[in-house]
Amino acid sequence: MTSNPRERRVSQRIGAIAESATLKVDAKAKALKAEGRPVIGFGAGEPDFPTPDYIVDAAVEACREPRNHRYTPAGGLPELKQAIVDKTRRDSGLEVTPAQVLITNGGKQAIYAAFAAMLDPGDEVIVPAPYWTTYPEAIQLAGGTAVEVLADETQDYKVTVEQLEAARTERTKVLLFVSPSNPTGAVYTADEIRAIGQWVEDNDLWVLTDEIYEHLVYDGPDGPQDTGSMPVLCPFLQDNCVVVNGVAKTYAMTGWRVGWMVGPADLVKAATNLQSHATSNVANVAQRAAIAALEGDLSAVEEMKAAFARRRETIVSMLNEIEGVYCPTPGGAFYAYPSVKGLLGREHDGVRVETSAELAEFILERAEVAAVPGEAFGSPGYLRFSYALGDDDIVEGITRIQKLFA
Missing domain, CATH: 3.40.640.10 (Type I PLP-dependent aspartate aminotransferase-like (Major domain))
Structure with a gap:
């Protein structure tokens, strides 16, 4: 007995596709901002500069x-x-x-x-x-x-x-x-x-x-x-x-x-x-x-690169000040990818956090900071922070996380 073709409304090929985790985190951060919450989003890999x-x-x-x-x-x-x-x-x-x-x-x-x-x-x-x-x-x-x-x-x-x-x-x-x-x-x-x-x-x-x-x-x-x-x-x-x-x-x-x-x-x-x-x-x-x-020439590109380099130093230094976090200095792009394994399997503010996905959710709810968990990138135990956002937002966002795990 064959099943009704209409019972499966979406093809298996397309139904198996996962939503982009980075865009999902960015969308959630923007939705919370629209509700009036002061969320700082480190999710999207998008320069904060206008097109030249x-x-x-x-x-x-x-x-x-x-x-x-x-x-x-x-x-x-x-x-x-x-x-x-x-x-x-x-x-x-x-x-x-x-x-x-x-x-x-x-x-x-x-x-x-x-x-x-x-x-x-x-x-x-x-x-x-x-x-x-x-x-x-x-x-x-x-x-x-x-x-x-x-x-x-x-x-x-x-x-x-x-x-x-x-x-x-x-x-x-x-x-x-x-x-x-x-x-x-x-x-x-x-x-x-x-x-x-x-x-x-x-x-x-x-x-x-x-x-x-x-x-x-x-x-x-x-x-x-x-x-x-x-x-x-x-x-x-x-x-x-x-x-x-x-x-x-x-x-x-x-x-x-x-x-x-x-x-x-x-x-x-x-x-x-x-x-x-x-x-x-x-x-x-x-x-x-x-x-x-x-x-055109690459002068505008060099200006943006100089800003990213400065932000890189800031975010890596601040992340490494958090006990249980280790962040290597990235050589390129505009992402920091710290190991957060030292924060897992522990209780934080009355909540036990076992995975980096749970940790990202905890940070979003308690510190109003959005980062993408390592599960999205095939490596649980990490978080991705884009530093393609303003210097002040980087400092404020990571400071919130520092206080959360102080």
Whole structure:
């Protein structure tokens, strides 16, 4: 006896997708603020700066141009593709052609499109954890299976070749590589990248490298960090490597929804065909704004980076003053990812807290501070704090947590 098809109103494939934990925390914080509660939200990875004026001005001008009121090529405006080619050469040293570029509706669509073009059912993707919440969901949607490899704070949140090899099976097809990392801020050295790249080559795998935070790499104790782009440091991988990037983090353009993937022309063509049926072209006004962003200088970017570097020092120092919390100094991005294991399995203000998810809820209710628990990133026992918010809010928010656990 077969069940009524209408009894399952949502497909199993879509029903299995989890809501974005970071956006969920951000939405809850905003809802509490709307109720009048003085919540400070460390949840969303979103710069608090406005988009630079010259980019906004380019969008305003684009709105008045009738050519931008029409369909344009599904894969992106030729002018933006060329701007990405030039920007990629300038910023990472990677030489590509416009045929190797697909413009997408933000970095998330680029990630999904890349996995959809690379994976067949049963293919495995090695995913270093802690990971950004979207990666496993995009892999699952594309028909693949995410295989998690955990690196904790004792490894500076960076996986080793030995760990990757232990996770590899005959079904492994892709390695996901992210540096700087969301949620940890970890930055791999050039030598570490070369070693991992050689392992990818030796095992005839694909690699998807997410470079959305490429401009947010901070100086280490001895000066600028020695790092780089995997396909530049490992040129032998260029025919099996996809680079994902976008304007969201670098230019404070999260809401403009312009990302891209760069890769071998045949894979990019396949992903473009998918986009032609899924969304067609990215909004032309946003694409014109992105051209202005990429063709401009990086002075506004450097100003934001300097602010993030200052905030990084503040939040790491203040978190490490809390007994039971250990926060390594992140090398890039704008996230602090402290271990809170020392606060778990204990009673706080009459409430016993066993997990980092429970701890995040406790902090939100008692201190009115929103952070994302490590469960969202495949590593329970941690909290993620974005420091892409104002200096005063950072100090006030962490001070509240300090008082809560004093």
